[in-house]
Amino acid sequence: MSESSRPEVVNGIRRWVQEVFNEHRVDQVQTLKVADYVDWNPYPGQDVALHGFKNVLEEFFASFPDFRYDVDEELFEGDSVVCVGKWYGTMQNDFMGLPASGELITARRTDAVRFHGDKMTERWGVGNELRMLRFLGVARTDAEVEAADSFEDAVRLYADRVLGGFDLAALDELVDVDAVSDAAGSLVHLCVVGALDDLSVTVRETVVEGGSARVHATVGGRFARALWRTEPTGAEVAFPLTLTLEGEGARITSVSADYDLAEMARVLGAAADAPRTQETTPTGTPGDGRFVLRAFVQEVLNGRDVSAIARLVAPGATDLHQETVTMAAFLHAFPDYRFNIERVVTDGSRVSLLAAFAGTHRRPLLGHEATGTGAITRSIDVFTVEEGRLSEIIYGFDIYSLLTRLDIFPEKGRYPGTAAN
Structure with a gap:
């Protein structure tokens, strides 16, 4: 030092x-x-x-x-x-x-x-500079990003373009930059996204009342990677999901994801006392910020152990929704992803995690087709840790460096003098 x-x-x-x-x-x-x-x-x-x-x-x-x-x-x-x-x-x-x-x-x-x-x-x-990436023509979309005319319209577009399609350009258009979500529900969703291949979202019902909405959906796919301490079977699985959304005007200001965990456990054959797919061996004092973050990275982010979320994340914990959906898009695009801790900075109850994110680009990202390229970038996440649990989460990726490594962003960072497509 x-x-x-x-x-x-x-x-x-x-x-x-x-x-x-x-x-x-x-x-x-x-x-x-x-x-x-x-x-x-x-x-x-x-x-x-x-x-x-x-x-x-x-x-x-x-x-x-x-x-x-x-x-x-x-x-x-x-x-x-x-x-x-x-x-x-x-x-x-x-x-x-x-x-x-x-x-x-x-x-x-x-x-x-x-x-x-x-x-x-x-x-x-x-x-998470989605608007800058959109402006530079890097955050593309399969269809023109629509500006919602109402909250009901925003909910419909969110369910269609963001939840099921990882469309970050649409995310930027529909969701307020300061929108929050329930951290525990978000993490369950990240675990599901990381575990399933051929992921699909089917909306069964949408109910909108004023500035509130409830979306009942089914998230399905092929069980390809460990989830909830359960080894993958390659079988098709499906989990019920309820989204609760709040908004002001045509912008979404909060999103909460509520999976039916009992049904998920039944489908997977998961149990609280099932053998761990990955042992947790962080060093430090249980409950302190460094210990909690190491357990969080190993058990939740890398291990996709849904049962660990209740132990490591406080009830009512929040995250920033744009950043969390961006995280989901990365996990989906790099299915063999892994986080490795590089540095941890602690200041009272606030803790920052500097980690390396590595994987192979096998699915579309920001509207660009998979390149098959192995790549690495860094993430910096900031948490509040109180009484051994996380209560506030902000995720962040170095998107520019990653896109440059994938030959998606111009190597010299310059465009030929015309507006981006």
Whole structure:
């Protein structure tokens, strides 16, 4: 660990956000970063060296002259800081070969930074920048994204395009960026998505009353990977699912997924005392943030053990729905996925997980057909851990680096000067 005091780290990151991002003082980059600074998640086409970062900033600020970054929270531990926030900007000039759109873009960002003294030495960053990806033509859709005329219309489109189709462009159009969901139900859904091949969603009934809706559906597919401590059989399975959605106008503001767990256990032949498909052996003190996150990654994300969710996730825990559906899209596209923990930063009850996500691109992602390419990217997730359970979850993927590795995003990060399709 490098030698940095907490005041140096606090002052360094706050100066960075204010002077460079919000005052657009690119000249301060060399003052606040070491000369051999490393950006582990560079923008496509960006040189990892310091001058490459400055060039990207200059182009970005020229394209988005009203750009600002609002930090919602900071987590500090030793020489490290994790910032969670949102950036805003209106594309008023050409960017990456694309003509100005005049569109306001809002996107969530999570960045992890290490310091030596009061200077930044390396950075990891992720963001669920669906609107930016749509604008750049990377987040495509099989059909034109429809703007919902009403909440009922938004619910119908969500069930058709997002829940069953992992259409992230439609997700961005239909679901508010701050929409929340029930974390436990979301995690059961992630386990199901990760376990089934040929996944399908059949809507049986939709009931809408004002700004509330209930969707009764069946999620089915071929049982291809372990689920709920049960080895896969290759058989066709189906599970009842009820979605509860709330909205304002034509935008969805919350989604809760409620699987019939008793029926799921019956279909799988799962039991609470069934042999584990993967033993949990995290180090640390049971109940502390690091221990809980290691168990969460091993048992829930990698092991798809539905029975572990109640033990590791607090009742009423929430996540951010856009980020969670994006996670589901990644798990679906990379069916042999695995998360490996790289770093954990703890600050009181808030804990950040830096992990590597690896797998083979075998299904469509963001409207692009499978490439068959093995790829790896990073995720940065932020949790609240209280009394040994997770109560708030924010997921994040480095989508740009992954799409570049899959040859979906232009290698140099530039388009030929015409609007994206």
